[in-house]
Amino acid sequence: MKRIAITLITIAFCLALSSFTLSAQKKDICGITNTSFVVGERVTYTVSYTWLMLWTDVGEVNFEVKSDKKFGRDALHLHCTGKSYPFYDWFFKVRDLYESWVDPVTLEPIYFNRAINEGGYKKENEYTFKKKSNQIYARIKHRDKPSTYDTLNVPSCTYDVVTAIYISRNLDFSKAEVGKVIPVSVALDREVYNVGYKFIGRETKNISGLGKFKCLKFQVDLVAGDVFSGEQKLMVWVTDDRNKIPISIESPIKVGSIKVRVIDWHGLRHPLTSKVK
Numbered sequence: 001m002k003r004i005a006i007t008l009i010t011i012a013f014c015l016a017l018s019s020f021t022l023s024a025q026k027k028d029i030c031g032i033t034n035t036s037f038v039v040g041e042r043v044t045y046t047v048s049y050t051w052l053m054l055w056t057d058v059g060e061v062n063f064e065v066k067s068d069k070k071f072g073r074d075a076l077h078l079h080c081t082g083k084s085y086p087f088y089d090w091f092f093k094v095r096d097l098y099e100s101w102v103d104p105v106t107l108e109p110i111y112f113n114r115a116i117n118e119g120g121y122k123k124e125n126e127y128t129f130k131k132k133s134n135q136i137y138a139r140i141k142h143r144d145k146p147s148t149y150d151t152l153n154v155p156s157c158t159y160d161v162v163t164a165i166y167i168s169r170n171l172d173f174s175k176a177e178v179g180k181v182i183p184v185s186v187a188l189d190r191e192v193y194n195v196g197y198k199f200i201g202r203e204t205k206n207i208s209g210l211g212k213f214k215c216l217k218f219q220v221d222l223v224a225g226d227v228f229s230g231e232q233k234l235m236v237w238v239t240d241d242r243n244k245i246p247i248s249i250e251s252p253i254k255v256g257s258i259k260v261r262v263i264d265w266h267g268l269r270h271p272l273t274s275k276v277k
Helices: 011-020 026-030 086-090 159-166
Strands: 042-051 054-068 073-084 093-103 111-117 121-130 133-142 148-153 181-186 191-207 211-221 234-241 248-250 257-268
Touching: 073 086, 073 159, 093 159, 093 234, 111 159, 159 181, 191 234, 191 248, 211 248
Parallel strands: none
Antiparallel strands: 042 054, 042 257, 054 073, 073 093, 093 111, 111 121, 121 133, 133 148, 181 191, 191 211, 211 234, 234 248, 248 257
16 A cells, blocks of 8 residues: 555645636636745644554645745745654654745745655655746656756646645636636646636535535546556545635545645634524
């Protein structure tokens, strides 16, 4: 089960979330203004894995918004960490970091850093975004090998996996068309993935320990790799309010299934009106 359950904490979790929600026109994605979150917001998730019908909480993900500077510019620091719970560290210890620095208003990506350690497998990935030339300057390092460098030519409005999540939360879903599939450009390592998602509709979702929420529901077409075969469909639920917080993810994988659910939040910009009283 190498790199199955815990790897989903940040790789599949971030990639899936970044791909499912960008439903607006390209011009709307490029021209957004941040109105959904503020510095100080923190959202925490638990990742559960099942094999042979037994569900187990195996790890945790934290998303946090901080104030910072990057290359002399004021920036928001979008900070995401994933870790296995101590009980599972002996079996497959995970300490993952995904972080992005973006413009505070437009959320235009400036810099991205990924550093993962999963059962001893280490990988680093840095991006410097050059918007005017539609390029990304990349540094990539696998295990203990030397870093390699590359210049990626990318479509306009290409995002790293973390920035795409926060971009999506600022889009207007009030006129989303049920059944429509939208491709989104997301960069990871040396590749740009066009990942499709389908808007399923509105649904009330029960979250264990927290109650029921009015949600927007999406289906994601997954990229084949170590965890997914490429044939599974991942389902995501997002709060149907001005915060647009992803609160639940469910998907089969090559061995078993995974669920990701929100367990805590602090510093939201808007009241969580999607929660059913």
